[in-house]
Amino acid sequence: MKVLLIGGGGREHSLAWALSASPLLTELFCAPGNAGIADVARCIDLDVGDHAAVVTFCGQEGIGLVVVGPEAPLVAGLADDVRAAGIKCFGPSADAAQLEGSKAFTKELCTEASIPTAAYGSFANAESANAYAQEQPLPIVVKADGLAAGKGVVIAETMVEAKAAIDACFEGAFGDAGSEVVIEEFMIGEEASFFALVDGENVLGLATAQDHKRVGDGDTGPNTGGMGAYSPAPVMTDALKAQVMDTIILPTVRTMAKRGTPFAGVLYAGLIITDEGPKLIEYNTRFGDPECQVLMMRMKSDLLPALLAACDGMLGSFDLRWHDDVALTVVMAADGYPDAPKKGTTIGGLDAAGAIEGVEIFHAGTKEINGTLIANGGRVLNVTARGTSVAEAQTRAYEAVGLIEWPEGFCRRDIGWRAIERENKQ
Ligand code: AMP
Numbered sequence: 221m222k223v224l225l226i227g228g229g230g231r232e233h234s235l236a237w238a239l240s241a242s243p244l245l246t247e248l249f250c251a252p253g254n255a256g257i258a259d260v261a262r263c264i265d266l267d268v269g270d271h272a273a274v275v276t277f278c279g280q281e282g283i284g285l286v287v288v289g290p291e292a293p294l295v296a297g298l299a300d301d302v303r304a305a306g307i308k309c310f311g312p313s314a315d316a317a318q319l320e321g322s323k324a325f326t327k328e329l330c331t332e333a334s335i336p337t338a339a340y341g342s343f344a345n346a347e348s349a350n351a352y353a354q355e356q357p358l359p360i361v362v363k364a365d366g367l368a369a370g371k372g373v374v375i376a377e378t379m380v381e382a383k384a385a386i387d388a389c390f391e392g393a394f395g396d397a398g399s400e401v402v403i404e405e406f407m408i409g410e411e412a413s414f415f416a417l418v419d420g421e422n423v424l425g426l427a428t429a430q431d432h433k434r435v436g437d438g439d440t441g442p443n444t445g446g447m448g449a450y451s452p453a454p455v456m457t458d459a460l461k462a463q464v465m466d467t468i469i470l471p472t473v474r475t476m477a478k479r480g481t482p483f484a485g486v487l488y489a490g491l492i493i494t495d496e497g498p499k500l501i502e503y504n505t506r507f508g509d510p511e512c513q514v515l516m517m518r519m520k521s522d523l524l525p526a527l528l529a530a531c532d533g534m535l536g537s538f539d540l541r542w543h544d545d546v547a548l549t550v551v552m553a554a555d556g557y558p559d560a561p562k563k564g565t566t567i568g569g570l571d572a573a574g575a576i577e578g579v580e581i582f583h584a585g586t587k588e589i590n591g592t593l594i595a596n597g598g599r600v601l602n603v604t605a606r607g608t609s610v611a612e613a614q615t616r617a618y619e620a621v622g623l624i625e626w627p628e629g630f631c632r633r634d635i636g637w638r639a640i641e642r643e644n645k646q
């Protein structure tokens with residue numbers, strides 16, 4: 221089968237790496253891809269915002285499956301248009317992608333299905349939002365409703381900060397994404413992510429992971445797309461996973477189906493483990509980046525049939541096998557990230573770094589010019605390692621980082637600290 225993968229980040233490199241190992245695959249295309257993906261796929265220049273062009277390409281090449289990596293094309297309805305042309309597509313419809321595309325949508329669904337989450341209000345103007353905020357205890361969480369690349373959330377410690385965040389949203393700081401604002405109760409607990417494959421009706425739990433959203437060591441500095449991750453998340457015991465499935469994931473999938481907008485694709489629940497049990501922070505409707513990289517390192521089974529089963533409504537009789545190992549990934553970003561990453565610098569040493577046992581390097585913002593690897597984005601490399609413990613995976617990953625020659629790049633030095641603290645206590 222020929223597959224077209226949409227995207228060009230570390231998530232897509234790890235998906236391309238996993239897909240390329242499938243005996244079912246005959247050819248893999250990726251739009252736009254990156255320098256690492258080019259080792260396992262044919263990278264093509266295709267405007268993924270032009271759905272008709274994507275469909276035409278699929279027809280010309282005989283593509284059997286389209287796999288959509290990022291959220292924006294899903295919210296824009298790419299999966300709907302590909303399916304309407306009779307081509308299989310892994311990824312939710314635009315209606316179902318509202319679980320990520322609108323925070324107010326998800327909060328309403330939580331109310332309807334009694335899913336544990338933060339108390340909230342949703343507002344279409346600054347006046348009503350500010351009036352509500354003034355009545356709530358601090359800190360309080362202010363969120364732009366729509367897609368804001370992880371930057372639309374402010375945890376306000378004072379009413380002045382809350383008002384500034386609300387006003388910024390309505391004054392257009394996030395464009396249309398901020399035309400509605402969700403204000404939430406601040407929840408306390410450890411965060412974890414839970415990933416599940418869904419076929420509209422059936423759910424197959426994948427794995428858990430923990431991300432590191434802040435740019436600096438010790439979880440300091442501004443939020444980013446994610447500076448590193450590991451899987452599994454030790455906080456997620458089997459009992460907690462079962463509770464998340466029963467109280468959060470299954471009610472979501474059932475409610476979406478009952479509404480006539482069934483969800484099919486990856487459901488990624490951002491969770492917080494509070495004293496009252498796990499609560500939903502938010503949904504994403506795709507694999508996480510960099511969480512996907514650690515999931516793919518741990519997946520023993522062939523990914524391609526799993527994605528096909530999700531497309532075909534066949535997950536009820538499907539199972540996946542996983543390596544017992546832990547996987548951990550360290551993101552290397554260009555100096556200046558997340559505000560103004562420096563582009564065009566030269567990267568070396570990847571062959572030596574990738575030769576370390578248990579290490580894979582997934583590219584994100586890279587391109588190759590005349591045989592030289594060049595940084596071409598904010599997050600640039602994902603140095604990923606397996607190990608029997610988080611500590612071992614971390615040691616291998618940082619050993620590989622040490623061999624990468626890229627003076628204009630940086631990474632966090634403490635990826636996995638929370639899990640290693642736990643391991644040390646055991
Ligand atoms: P989100 O983009 O909704 O995942 O939010 C980004 C980050 O803000 C989350 O990973 C949490 O660390 C934090 N956050 C969001 N909502 C809440 C909440 N209601 N209570 C506590 N922390 C939150």
Ligand code: GLY
Pocket residue numbers: 431445446504507508509510511
């Ligand atoms: N790493 C966070 C995300 O993919 O949304």
